[in-house]
Amino acid sequence: MTNQKKTVSYEKPRRYPNVENYDGVLKSLFGIRLMMRTLIKEFGDSLHLPALDKGKFELFPTEHVSEDFKLRRNDLIWKFEREDGSDCYFLLMLEFQSKVDRFMAQRIMAYVALVYDRLKGYDDLKKRKRKLPQIYPMVLYVGFNKWNAPLTTAELIEPWSDETKFMIPDVRYALLDNRHLPKAAFRECQEAAGLFLNCARAQDPNEAYDSFKRFYNYLKQPEHDNPEDEQDKQMLKQSVLNWYRLYLRSKGVKLEEIKKIRQLEEVDSMFDNCDMRWDMLWSPEINAKMEKFLAQKAKAREE
Numbered sequence: 001m002t003n004q005k006k007t008v009s010y011e012k013p014r015r016y017p018n019v020e021n022y023d024g025v026l027k028s029l030f031g032i033r034l035m036m037r038t039l040i041k042e043f044g045d046s047l048h049l050p051a052l053d054k055g056k057f058e059l060f061p062t063e064h065v066s067e068d069f070k071l072r073r074n075d076l077i078w079k080f081e082r083e084d085g086s087d088c089y090f091l092l093m094l095e096f097q098s099k100v101d102r103f104m105a106q107r108i109m110a111y112v113a114l115v116y117d118r119l120k121g122y123d124d125l126k127k128r129k130r131k132l133p134q135i136y137p138m139v140l141y142v143g144f145n146k147w148n149a150p151l152t153t154a155e156l157i158e159p160w161s162d163e164t165k166f167m168i169p170d171v172r173y174a175l176l177d178n179r180h181l182p183k184a185a186f187r188e189c190q191e192a193a194g195l196f197l198n199c200a201r202a203q204d205p206n207e208a209y210d211s212f213k214r215f216y217n218y219l220k221q222p223e224h225d226n227p228e229d230e231q232d233k234q235m236l237k238q239s240v241l242n243w244y245r246l247y248l249r250s251k252g253v254k255l256e257e258i259k260k261i262r263q264l265e266e267v268d269s270m271f272d273n274c275d276m277r278w279d280m281l282w283s284p285e286i287n288a289k290m291e292k293f294l295a296q297k298a299k300a301r302e303e
Contacts, residue, residue, distance in 0.1 A: 025246055026096045026140070027076055028239045029196065031059060034232035036078055036092075039193035046185070047138065047174045052090065055083040060091060061118070074111050087130065091115065093137045095173075100145055105153045108137045109171040137173035142200055147177045192218065192236060200243075215240070216268050237264045 029035055040052050060077040076094040093111060101107065112135050119132055141147050150156055152172040159165040179201045186198045195215040202208040219237055223230035241264045249258055261267060 022098060022246065023075060023096045025239070025243050026142070029236070029243065030076055030094060030140075030193075032232050032235050032239065033057070034192050034229055034236065035196070036193075038191035042189050042191060042194040043176060043185075047176065049092075049136070049174075050090070052080045052092070056081045074115070077115065089133050091133055091135045093135055095137070095139050097139055097141045097147075098143045100141075100143065100147055100149050102149045103156065104139060104149050105151060105156055105171060105173060108139075108173045109153050109169060112137060112171060137171075139173050139175050141175065141177045142179065144179065146180050147175060151175060190218070192233075196240065212267070216264065219264065240264060241267065 030039065036057070040049055044050075044052070057078050057080040060079040062074040062077050074093055075096050078092045078094070080090040080092065082088055093108075093115070095104075095108070095111070097104070115135060116132055139147075152170055154168050154170040157168050159168060178197050181201070186194055186201075189195060189198060195211070195218055199208070199211040199215050202211050219233055219240070223233060241261070244264075244267050245258050245261055248261075249255065
């Protein structure tokens with residue numbers, strides 16, 4: 001008996017229940033220690049980050065109440081402590097973008113101010129007269145168009161005169177433009193963050209298949225010597241599954257088909273055994289619709 005490939009039903013792309021919270025999927029992924037540690041390990045040099053992947057680190061609160069009593073939220077903040085156990089710590093602020101925002105630097109300045117406003121009330125800073133910790137803002141951009149927004153607030157502000165120019169605030173952020181990084185940047189990536197980002201930037205069916213297989217094989221390998229990493233991998237499997245379900249839905253796979261996918265292993269089986277019509281999934285029309293939808297959601301979130 002010959003094996004027949006299963007087929008997947010398609011329809012006009014529409015909102016999958018979680019697609020409106022696309023940022024939420026990325027937050028769940030990069031809210032896992034293993035993802036954050038490997039992001040720093042694999043991309044830290046290009047982002048001019050210090051060696052942060054060996055010391056203790058934990059998630060930092062991201063909800064802040066502004067002076068007008070409005071609730072503001074950062075996407076993710078990780079707090080890193082020094083290996084020597086000193087009181088000094090480092091805050092890495094990670095923001096996710098699916099469209100280019102010309103005023104991103106101004107938004108970052110506002111987010112940084114809110115975090116410092118929260119920190120100045122901490123007892124250990126007030127009683128011991130410690131300085132505020134350094135905040136390192138970083139934008140992970142997953143959109144289709146190349147990022148061309150200014151990276152500093154100084155680029156957004158017109159100086160009144162040469163004499164007053166030195167007073168212009170110069171808050172900057174680091175940028176990881178995932179879809180427009182050179183392929184060489186991913187050639188040596190063998191761990192969680194790099195393998196996932198390589199999946200997220202796939203441009204054609206072959207890249208999608210190869211990048212998923214590499215990431216899936218990595219997640220399958222048990223971490224016998226590191227129980228914490230093994231626990232993180234199990235969490236990653238669920239978050240990656242959510243991402244793939246969202247991704248397939250955005251490409252037009254019917255919701256009833258996606259609901260059948262309950263484990264990451266079933267995505268692997270789908271790649272191998274289904275006629276996925278990848279030419280349709282990568283059509284410019286579908287990608288354009290997804291980009292427009294993500295841009296609308298990002299605009300609504302800002303408002």
